[in-house]
Amino acid sequence: xxxxxxxxxxxxxxxxxxxxxxxVSFTVNAGKTLALVGxxxxxxxxxxxxxxxxxxxxxxVKSQGVFLNCNDAGAxxxxxxxxxxxxDIRGNQISMIFQEPMQSLSPLHRIGNQVSEILTLHxxxxxxxxxxxxxxxxxxxxxxxPERVFRAYPFExxxxxxxxxxxxxxxxxxxxxxxxDEPTTALDVTTQAQVLGLIKELQKETGMSVIFVTHDLGxxxxxxxxxxxxxxxxxxxxxxxxxxxxxxxxxxxQKLFAAAPVIPAATEIEPPVPQDDLILEMKSVSKTYHxxxxxxxxxSIDIKAARDINLSVARGKTLAVVGxxxxxxxxxxxxxxxxxxxxxxxxxxxxxxxxxxxxxxxxxxxDQCTLFxxxxxxxxxxxxxxxxxxxxxxxxxxxxxxxxxxxxxxxxRDRAVEVLEWVGLDSRILYRYPHAFSGGQRQRLSxxxxxxxxxxxxxxxxxxxALDVSVQNQILCLFEDLQKRMGLSYLFISHDxxxxxxxxxxxxxxxxxxxxxxxxxCTLFHNPRHPYTQALLAAQPEPDINRPINxxxxxxxxxxxxxxxxxxxxxxxxxxxxxxxxxxxxxRCHA
Amino acid sequence: xxxxxYATLRFITMLLTLLVVSVLIFIIINxxxxxxxxxxxxxxxxxxxxxxxxxxxxxxxxxxxxxPLWEQYTIxxxxxxxxxxxxxxxxxxxxxxxxxxxxxxxxxxxxxWLTVLVNVAAVLFVYLVALPLGVLAAAKAKTWVDYTSSxxxxxxxxxxxxxxxxxxxxxxxxxFDLPIGGLMAxxxxxxxMSLEKVKSILVHxxxxxxxxxxxxxxxxxxxxxxxxxxxLGKPYxxxxxxxxxxxxxxxxxxxxxxxxxxxxxxxxxxxxxLISGSVLVSVVLGLQTIGPALLTALKTQDQFLAGFILLFVxxxxxxxxxxxxxxxxxxxxxxxxxxxx
Numbered sequence: 001x002x003x004x005x006x007x008x009x010x011x012x013x014x015x016x017x018x019x020x021x022x023x024v025s026f027t028v029n030a031g032k033t034l035a036l037v038g039x040x041x042x043x044x045x046x047x048x049x050x051x052x053x054x055x056x057x058x059x060x061v062k063s064q065g066v067f068l069n070c071n072d073a074g075a076x077x078x079x080x081x082x083x084x085x086x087x088d089i090r091g092n093q094i095s096m097i098f099q100e101p102m103q104s105l106s107p108l109h110r111i112g113n114q115v116s117e118i119l120t121l122h123x124x125x126x127x128x129x130x131x132x133x134x135x136x137x138x139x140x141x142x143x144x145x146p147e148r149v150f151r152a153y154p155f156e157x158x159x160x161x162x163x164x165x166x167x168x169x170x171x172x173x174x175x176x177x178x179x180x181d182e183p184t185t186a187l188d189v190t191t192q193a194q195v196l197g198l199i200k201e202l203q204k205e206t207g208m209s210v211i212f213v214t215h216d217l218g219x220x221x222x223x224x225x226x227x228x229x230x231x232x233x234x235x236x237x238x239x240x241x242x243x244x245x246x247x248x249x250x251x252x253x254q255k256l257f258a259a260a261p262v263i264p265a266a267t268e269i270e271p272p273v274p275q276d277d278l279i280l281e282m283k284s285v286s287k288t289y290h291x292x293x294x295x296x297x298x299x300s301i302d303i304k305a306a307r308d309i310n311l312s313v314a315r316g317k318t319l320a321v322v323g324x325x326x327x328x329x330x331x332x333x334x335x336x337x338x339x340x341x342x343x344x345x346x347x348x349x350x351x352x353x354x355x356x357x358x359x360x361x362x363x364x365x366x367d368q369c370t371l372f373x374x375x376x377x378x379x380x381x382x383x384x385x386x387x388x389x390x391x392x393x394x395x396x397x398x399x400x401x402x403x404x405x406x407x408x409x410x411x412x413r414d415r416a417v418e419v420l421e422w423v424g425l426d427s428r429i430l431y432r433y434p435h436a437f438s439g440g441q442r443q444r445l446s447x448x449x450x451x452x453x454x455x456x457x458x459x460x461x462x463x464x465x466a467l468d469v470s471v472q473n474q475i476l477c478l479f480e481d482l483q484k485r486m487g488l489s490y491l492f493i494s495h496d497x498x499x500x501x502x503x504x505x506x507x508x509x510x511x512x513x514x515x516x517x518x519x520x521x522c523t524l525f526h527n528p529r530h531p532y533t534q535a536l537l538a539a540q541p542e543p544d545i546n547r548p549i550n551x552x553x554x555x556x557x558x559x560x561x562x563x564x565x566x567x568x569x570x571x572x573x574x575x576x577x578x579x580x581x582x583x584x585x586x587x588r589c590h591a
Numbered sequence: 592x593x594x595x596x597y598a599t600l601r602f603i604t605m606l607l608t609l610l611v612v613s614v615l616i617f618i619i620i621n622x623x624x625x626x627x628x629x630x631x632x633x634x635x636x637x638x639x640x641x642x643x644x645x646x647x648x649x650x651x652x653x654x655x656x657x658x659p660l661w662e663q664y665t666i667x668x669x670x671x672x673x674x675x676x677x678x679x680x681x682x683x684x685x686x687x688x689x690x691x692x693x694x695x696x697x698x699x700x701x702x703x704w705l706t707v708l709v710n711v712a713a714v715l716f717v718y719l720v721a722l723p724l725g726v727l728a729a730a731k732a733k734t735w736v737d738y739t740s741s742x743x744x745x746x747x748x749x750x751x752x753x754x755x756x757x758x759x760x761x762x763x764x765x766x767f768d769l770p771i772g773g774l775m776a777x778x779x780x781x782x783x784m785s786l787e788k789v790k791s792i793l794v795h796x797x798x799x800x801x802x803x804x805x806x807x808x809x810x811x812x813x814x815x816x817x818x819x820x821x822x823l824g825k826p827y828x829x830x831x832x833x834x835x836x837x838x839x840x841x842x843x844x845x846x847x848x849x850x851x852x853x854x855x856x857x858x859x860x861x862x863x864x865l866i867s868g869s870v871l872v873s874v875v876l877g878l879q880t881i882g883p884a885l886l887t888a889l890k891t892q893d894q895f896l897a898g899f900i901l902l903f904v905x906x907x908x909x910x911x912x913x914x915x916x917x918x919x920x921x922x923x924x925x926x927x928x929x930x931x932x
Binding site: 052089090091095096098103107108109118121153166 | 826849924
């Protein structure tokens with residue numbers, strides 16, 4: 001087996017700080033995939049940039065060489081290459097895909113222009129030939145109408161389509177090595193499965209090598225031939241995927257495995273959650289947004305973000321809502337919070353105390369409203385932007401008390417110390433500013449802030465999506481612990497079935513604003529009926545090389561509803577009813 | 592096609608805005624008690640000059656000053672005919688300046704075009720200076736190039752215009768033999784346009800353009816630098832690097848295009864500040880723009896002259912914003928196709 005790229009003893013540091021990448025070596029074999037695995041801050045992205053010499057000027061790079069094996073010229077040491085020659089290699093022999101397809105393409109240039117630029121830059125061919133090749137590549141990455149994509153601007157495409165365009169851009173020049181830096185992290189799980197499949201397919205066709213950077217062991221198991229596990233800039237474990245994934249030897253790798261949420265292999269159905277004491281009930285709730293049309297005289301468009309939602313949360317239990325972006329799950333959460341009013345005819349009632357009077361969320365008297373807002377608290381996805389950077393921890397935590405005129409100054413402070421303790425943080429941090437904390441700590445802070453008001457219900461909108469697996473694991477434990485201790489009820493929004501399987505008592509799968517299947521988690525995993533649920537389950541990458549993603553199931557369920565079996569399809573515009581097929585298990589299908 | 596439609600729509604809104612502005616201008620001019628003619632009548636009566644009184648009363652009637660305010664407005668705008676053949680702005684009759692005792696059109700005639708000329712020159716100067724300096728400062732951020740251009744920029748912002756004007760006149764005359772004051776050689780004033788006159792105007796334009804434009808250019812440069820620095824850190828610039836684009840092309844094709852939006856959008860804001868700023872400069876430099884005339888007209892409540900000039904300035908501003916809106920639409924597909932999906 002021939003080595004295509006060899007990185008020898010790479011060390012990167014900034015200023016005089018200890019190195020962020022410390023003596024890392026790895027080899028990428030021709031036609032094979034190497035996975036760089038690690039959590040945020042492990043230095044995996046820096047390693048990739050170092051290969052392409054894309055590090056910021058302040059970075060201090062030392063190595064015994066980064067050797068690229070070129071067939072005609074022998075091995076080339078990239079770390080000593082003059083800038084101009086390096087530019088010839090970038091995009092031509094080594095190309096890169098980035099994490100954020102939304103921001104990695106220029107919003108002002110047509111996709112075709114940005115992609116064909118690579119060819120005109122490196123291959124010395126006419127614009128016309130370049131366009132022909134680009135169109136061909138577009139077709140290969142799965143665009144049905146390449147000509148239209150060629151003329152489209154990035155904002156006209158969805159996230160998955162943009163990432164396809166990025167992949168087309170990175171592969172159109174037929175590079176020897178493709179570096180993919182978390183290319184699927186920002187994508188929905190079904191889209192992720194398709195993109196992973198696409199990269200594999202392109203690799204098979206062209207025989208290129210791939211460096212795949214990820215934090216997801218499931219993705220590694222699906223993609224890699226060999227694995228390098230990084231932690232704080234050092235290699236923890238490296239080797240063939242069978243060994244690293246199959247029998248991890250290093251403690252850190254084992255820890256990663258233990259933290260990775262897995263969909264349990266369910267063998268039997270679960271009894272339904274008793275519905276006698278409900279804290280929240282949504283009855284035929286819909287939400288339609290009127291979108292003003294672009295031009296003056298065309299009519300506005302109605303977008304049905306949620307259609308006829310009937311969901312309820314039993315006291316002390318967790319209802320999880322699962323779906324892709326745009327499925328309406330966040331709209332649901334916002335309506336529950338009272339931040340958005342449902343369409344006429346829908347009703348959301350909330351009953352804060354056992355046996356108390358149920359409040360109509362959309363018709364609250366002002367004193368009811370105060371109570372409602374205290375009993376129900378939100379937790380958001382992005383812990384980085386949900387804090388005011390200019391407010392100290394103590395101010396952020398006491399602000400809700402302050403607004404509601406609860407207690408005096410010192411009582412509020414005591415309360416802040418108390419809630420910090422609940423979420424496992426020390427009271428010494430009270431006078432620090434949010435920037436001093438990591439993502440996980442910030443998410444703990446936002447939970448603490450929500451708890452300050454002594455709520456009975458938390459609406460969590462993807463609370464762990466922005467976190468590393470091990471941190472995600474801790475936060476999930478915290479949620480479970482709080483529920484046990486305080487009897488909290490959760491509405492838990494997520495796109496990750498594995499996370500949901502752990503925390504939920506009941507799961508509702510949403511697709512295009514509708515609940516398509518609803519059941520307790522074990523029942524759902526044991527007996528998924530709806531093609532979309534099956535696609536979601538199939539698309540979940542498992543950290544097990546013997547259980548690769550079944551792309552056929554994914555494509556069938558996640559594609560257009562027209563590809564579903566007849567019993568799940570809408571008749572004209574009327575979708576099938578939600579039918580109970582076994583106790584507590586409802587599926588949207590014709591009986 | 593979409594652009595043409597947008598431009599038409601934008602033009603219609605511009606006309607409507609102009610109409611509203613004209614009402615506002617008219618109200619504001621008439622806000623202070625009294626007007627030029629009644630002030631003059633009182634004064635003439637006090638001194639007993641019968642002939643003057645008759646003339647002033649005739650004017651008072653001719654320009655419909657004895658009518659209610661809203662009628663005065665419609666007559667001034669030319670929506671309804673005035674008494675004795677005064678036809679109003681829309682018909683091209685801008686009214687009479689009582690202070691200068693000449694028709695408004697005669698007073699502003701050439702000054703109007705010189706004003707446009709001076710300000711367009713200043714705008715061009717602002718953009719021609721700010722673009723390269725701002726880009727250079729951002730591309731070489733935190734180096735001596737950046738610090739020097741920032742320093743020069745701040746100097747430009749902080750120096751009072753009239754002081755700069757005096758200094759430039761002195762040194763410009765001493766070392767480069769530049770003319771002092773005015774917009775053309777005195778002997779050419781009132782002459783028909785000729786090659787010599789054009790040449791004279793261009794030479795005279797150098798110092799005023801510099802004086803009026805410096806502050807704007809300095810501000811614009813700083814804004815462009817800040818915007819461009821923001822853009823340079825964006826992932827799509829990284830993508831361009833990973834493609835292997837050479838540095839210069841990478842800069843102008845991607846981040847500069849993005850940083851250009853606020854730069855272009857500023858045209859509309861730039862014009863009014865330049866024009867109001869240039870009023871004082873025109874007085875100090877003795878430029879034959881409408882600035883000095885506006886100042887006098889406002890002081891003496893010479894309503895037709897003031898009204899016309901203010902309306903003209905408003906028109907320039909509106910045209911400026913319209914140009915920048917249409918340019919933005921050409922530049923940015925997100926604006927062009929906004930709401931298409």
